Amino acid sequence: MNTTSAISRRNLLAGASALALPVGSAWAQKAQFTLKYGNNLPVMHPMNARAAEMAAKINAESKGRIDFQVYPNNQLGNDTDMLSQVRSGALDFFTLSPLILGTLVPAAQISGVGFAFKDYNQIWAAMDGDLGAHVRKQIAASSSLFAFEKIWDNGYRQMTSSTKPITSPDDLKGLKIRTPPSPFWVSMFKAFEASPATINFAEVYSSLQTRIVDAQENPLAIIATAKLNEVQKFCSITNHMWDGFWFLGNKKSFERLPADLQEIVTRNINASGLKERDDVKQLNDGLQAELKGKGMIFNNTDAEVFRTKLRAAGFYAEWHKKFGDESWAVLEKYTGKLL
Ligand code: X2X
Numbered sequence: 001m002n003t004t005s006a007i008s009r010r011n012l013l014a015g016a017s018a019l020a021l022p023v024g025s026a027w028a029q030k031a032q033f034t035l036k037y038g039n040n041l042p043v044m045h046p047m048n049a050r051a052a053e054m055a056a057k058i059n060a061e062s063k064g065r066i067d068f069q070v071y072p073n074n075q076l077g078n079d080t081d082m083l084s085q086v087r088s089g090a091l092d093f094f095t096l097s098p099l100i101l102g103t104l105v106p107a108a109q110i111s112g113v114g115f116a117f118k119d120y121n122q123i124w125a126a127m128d129g130d131l132g133a134h135v136r137k138q139i140a141a142s143s144s145l146f147a148f149e150k151i152w153d154n155g156y157r158q159m160t161s162s163t164k165p166i167t168s169p170d171d172l173k174g175l176k177i178r179t180p181p182s183p184f185w186v187s188m189f190k191a192f193e194a195s196p197a198t199i200n201f202a203e204v205y206s207s208l209q210t211r212i213v214d215a216q217e218n219p220l221a222i223i224a225t226a227k228l229n230e231v232q233k234f235c236s237i238t239n240h241m242w243d244g245f246w247f248l249g250n251k252k253s254f255e256r257l258p259a260d261l262q263e264i265v266t267r268n269i270n271a272s273g274l275k276e277r278d279d280v281k282q283l284n285d286g287l288q289a290e291l292k293g294k295g296m297i298f299n300n301t302d303a304e305v306f307r308t309k310l311r312a313a314g315f316y317a318e319w320h321k322k323f324g325d326e327s328w329a330v331l332e333k334y335t336g337k338l339l
Helices: 003-025 046-061 079-088 106-112 120-127 130-142 183-191 201-209 220-225 251-255 259-293 303-312 315-323 325-335
Strands: 033-038 066-071 093-096 145-147 152-156 158-161 176-179 195-198 215-218 234-237 242-250 297-300
Touching: 033 046, 033 079, 046 066, 046 259, 066 259, 079 093, 079 242, 106 130, 106 183, 106 242, 106 315, 106 325, 120 130, 120 325, 130 145, 130 242, 130 325, 145 251, 152 220, 152 259, 158 220, 176 183, 176 201, 183 195, 183 303, 183 315, 215 220, 220 259, 242 251, 259 297, 303 315, 315 325
Parallel strands: 033 066, 033 093, 176 195, 176 215, 234 297
Antiparallel strands: 093 242, 145 242, 152 242, 158 215, 158 234
16 A cells, blocks of 8 residues: 555545444433444445434434444444444445345345436436335335435445446456446446456445456446545546445344434435435536546546447346336336346
């Protein structure tokens, strides 16, 4: 690790622990319910700014009966660790990409279908409408978890590399690219004939730095706040999929709260999710210039060429079959025909 990044990583960590402490400690004496929320994103990401604000509101509105604690930046472990913690109830809340949740609830991955949503109007119509409801039903039916109504935003994902710009699907052939741990992501990058390696976000910076992988894909807000530009040279605007974060709760732990406290938590989580959506969109829209200024080289791509490659590889047909006609129809209700 070079000195600059070592320092910036340390600052992030210092910031992270500072965030968890004041939120909890103010109310710690009299709280009846300690609620722990963990996530994988840097403290500087809007998710954590909104989470800190939300925790303070929940604690205040509950008049100190709740001590809502935020653990950002993989402090409690990586996504795989936190998913098992929230399943067992060791953690009360966790935000997770629908695609990683796919390791537990395969149907949840449907919102990540490549090049499906044309814009945010389609996305929020689908996720706040029937597609989101369909997925939340599956989550509640098949796990110890439930998802709050308003999914938080991650953004449209872009591809970065340390070796070359990705201008067409040919550039992905044989490329060692990190994907999050999810069957859907692996399948998509295999369809592009890349060599995907599943790595939790907690290890992405170091795996790019040590060249275990040469490439990764994430929205610009994550590239910037996790400083992936320090270890990646090229950024290709591919918008190859939209990704969000279901705000997940452990059912048993939530059910032990009295109804008035459940209402306070639910209302604040959904309201903060809506604010986080605006922040993330704004950040993603404005970051290209900033990252260029830091030396990243950008190129645009033709989405239709990538989509054609996926179609030819049988990607859409395969996942249509896996999700089933009924779920696929709910997706296409918002996106139009995908095949
Ligand atoms: O792991 C990732 O790349 C991230 C941060 O985008 C997700 O949580 C899916």
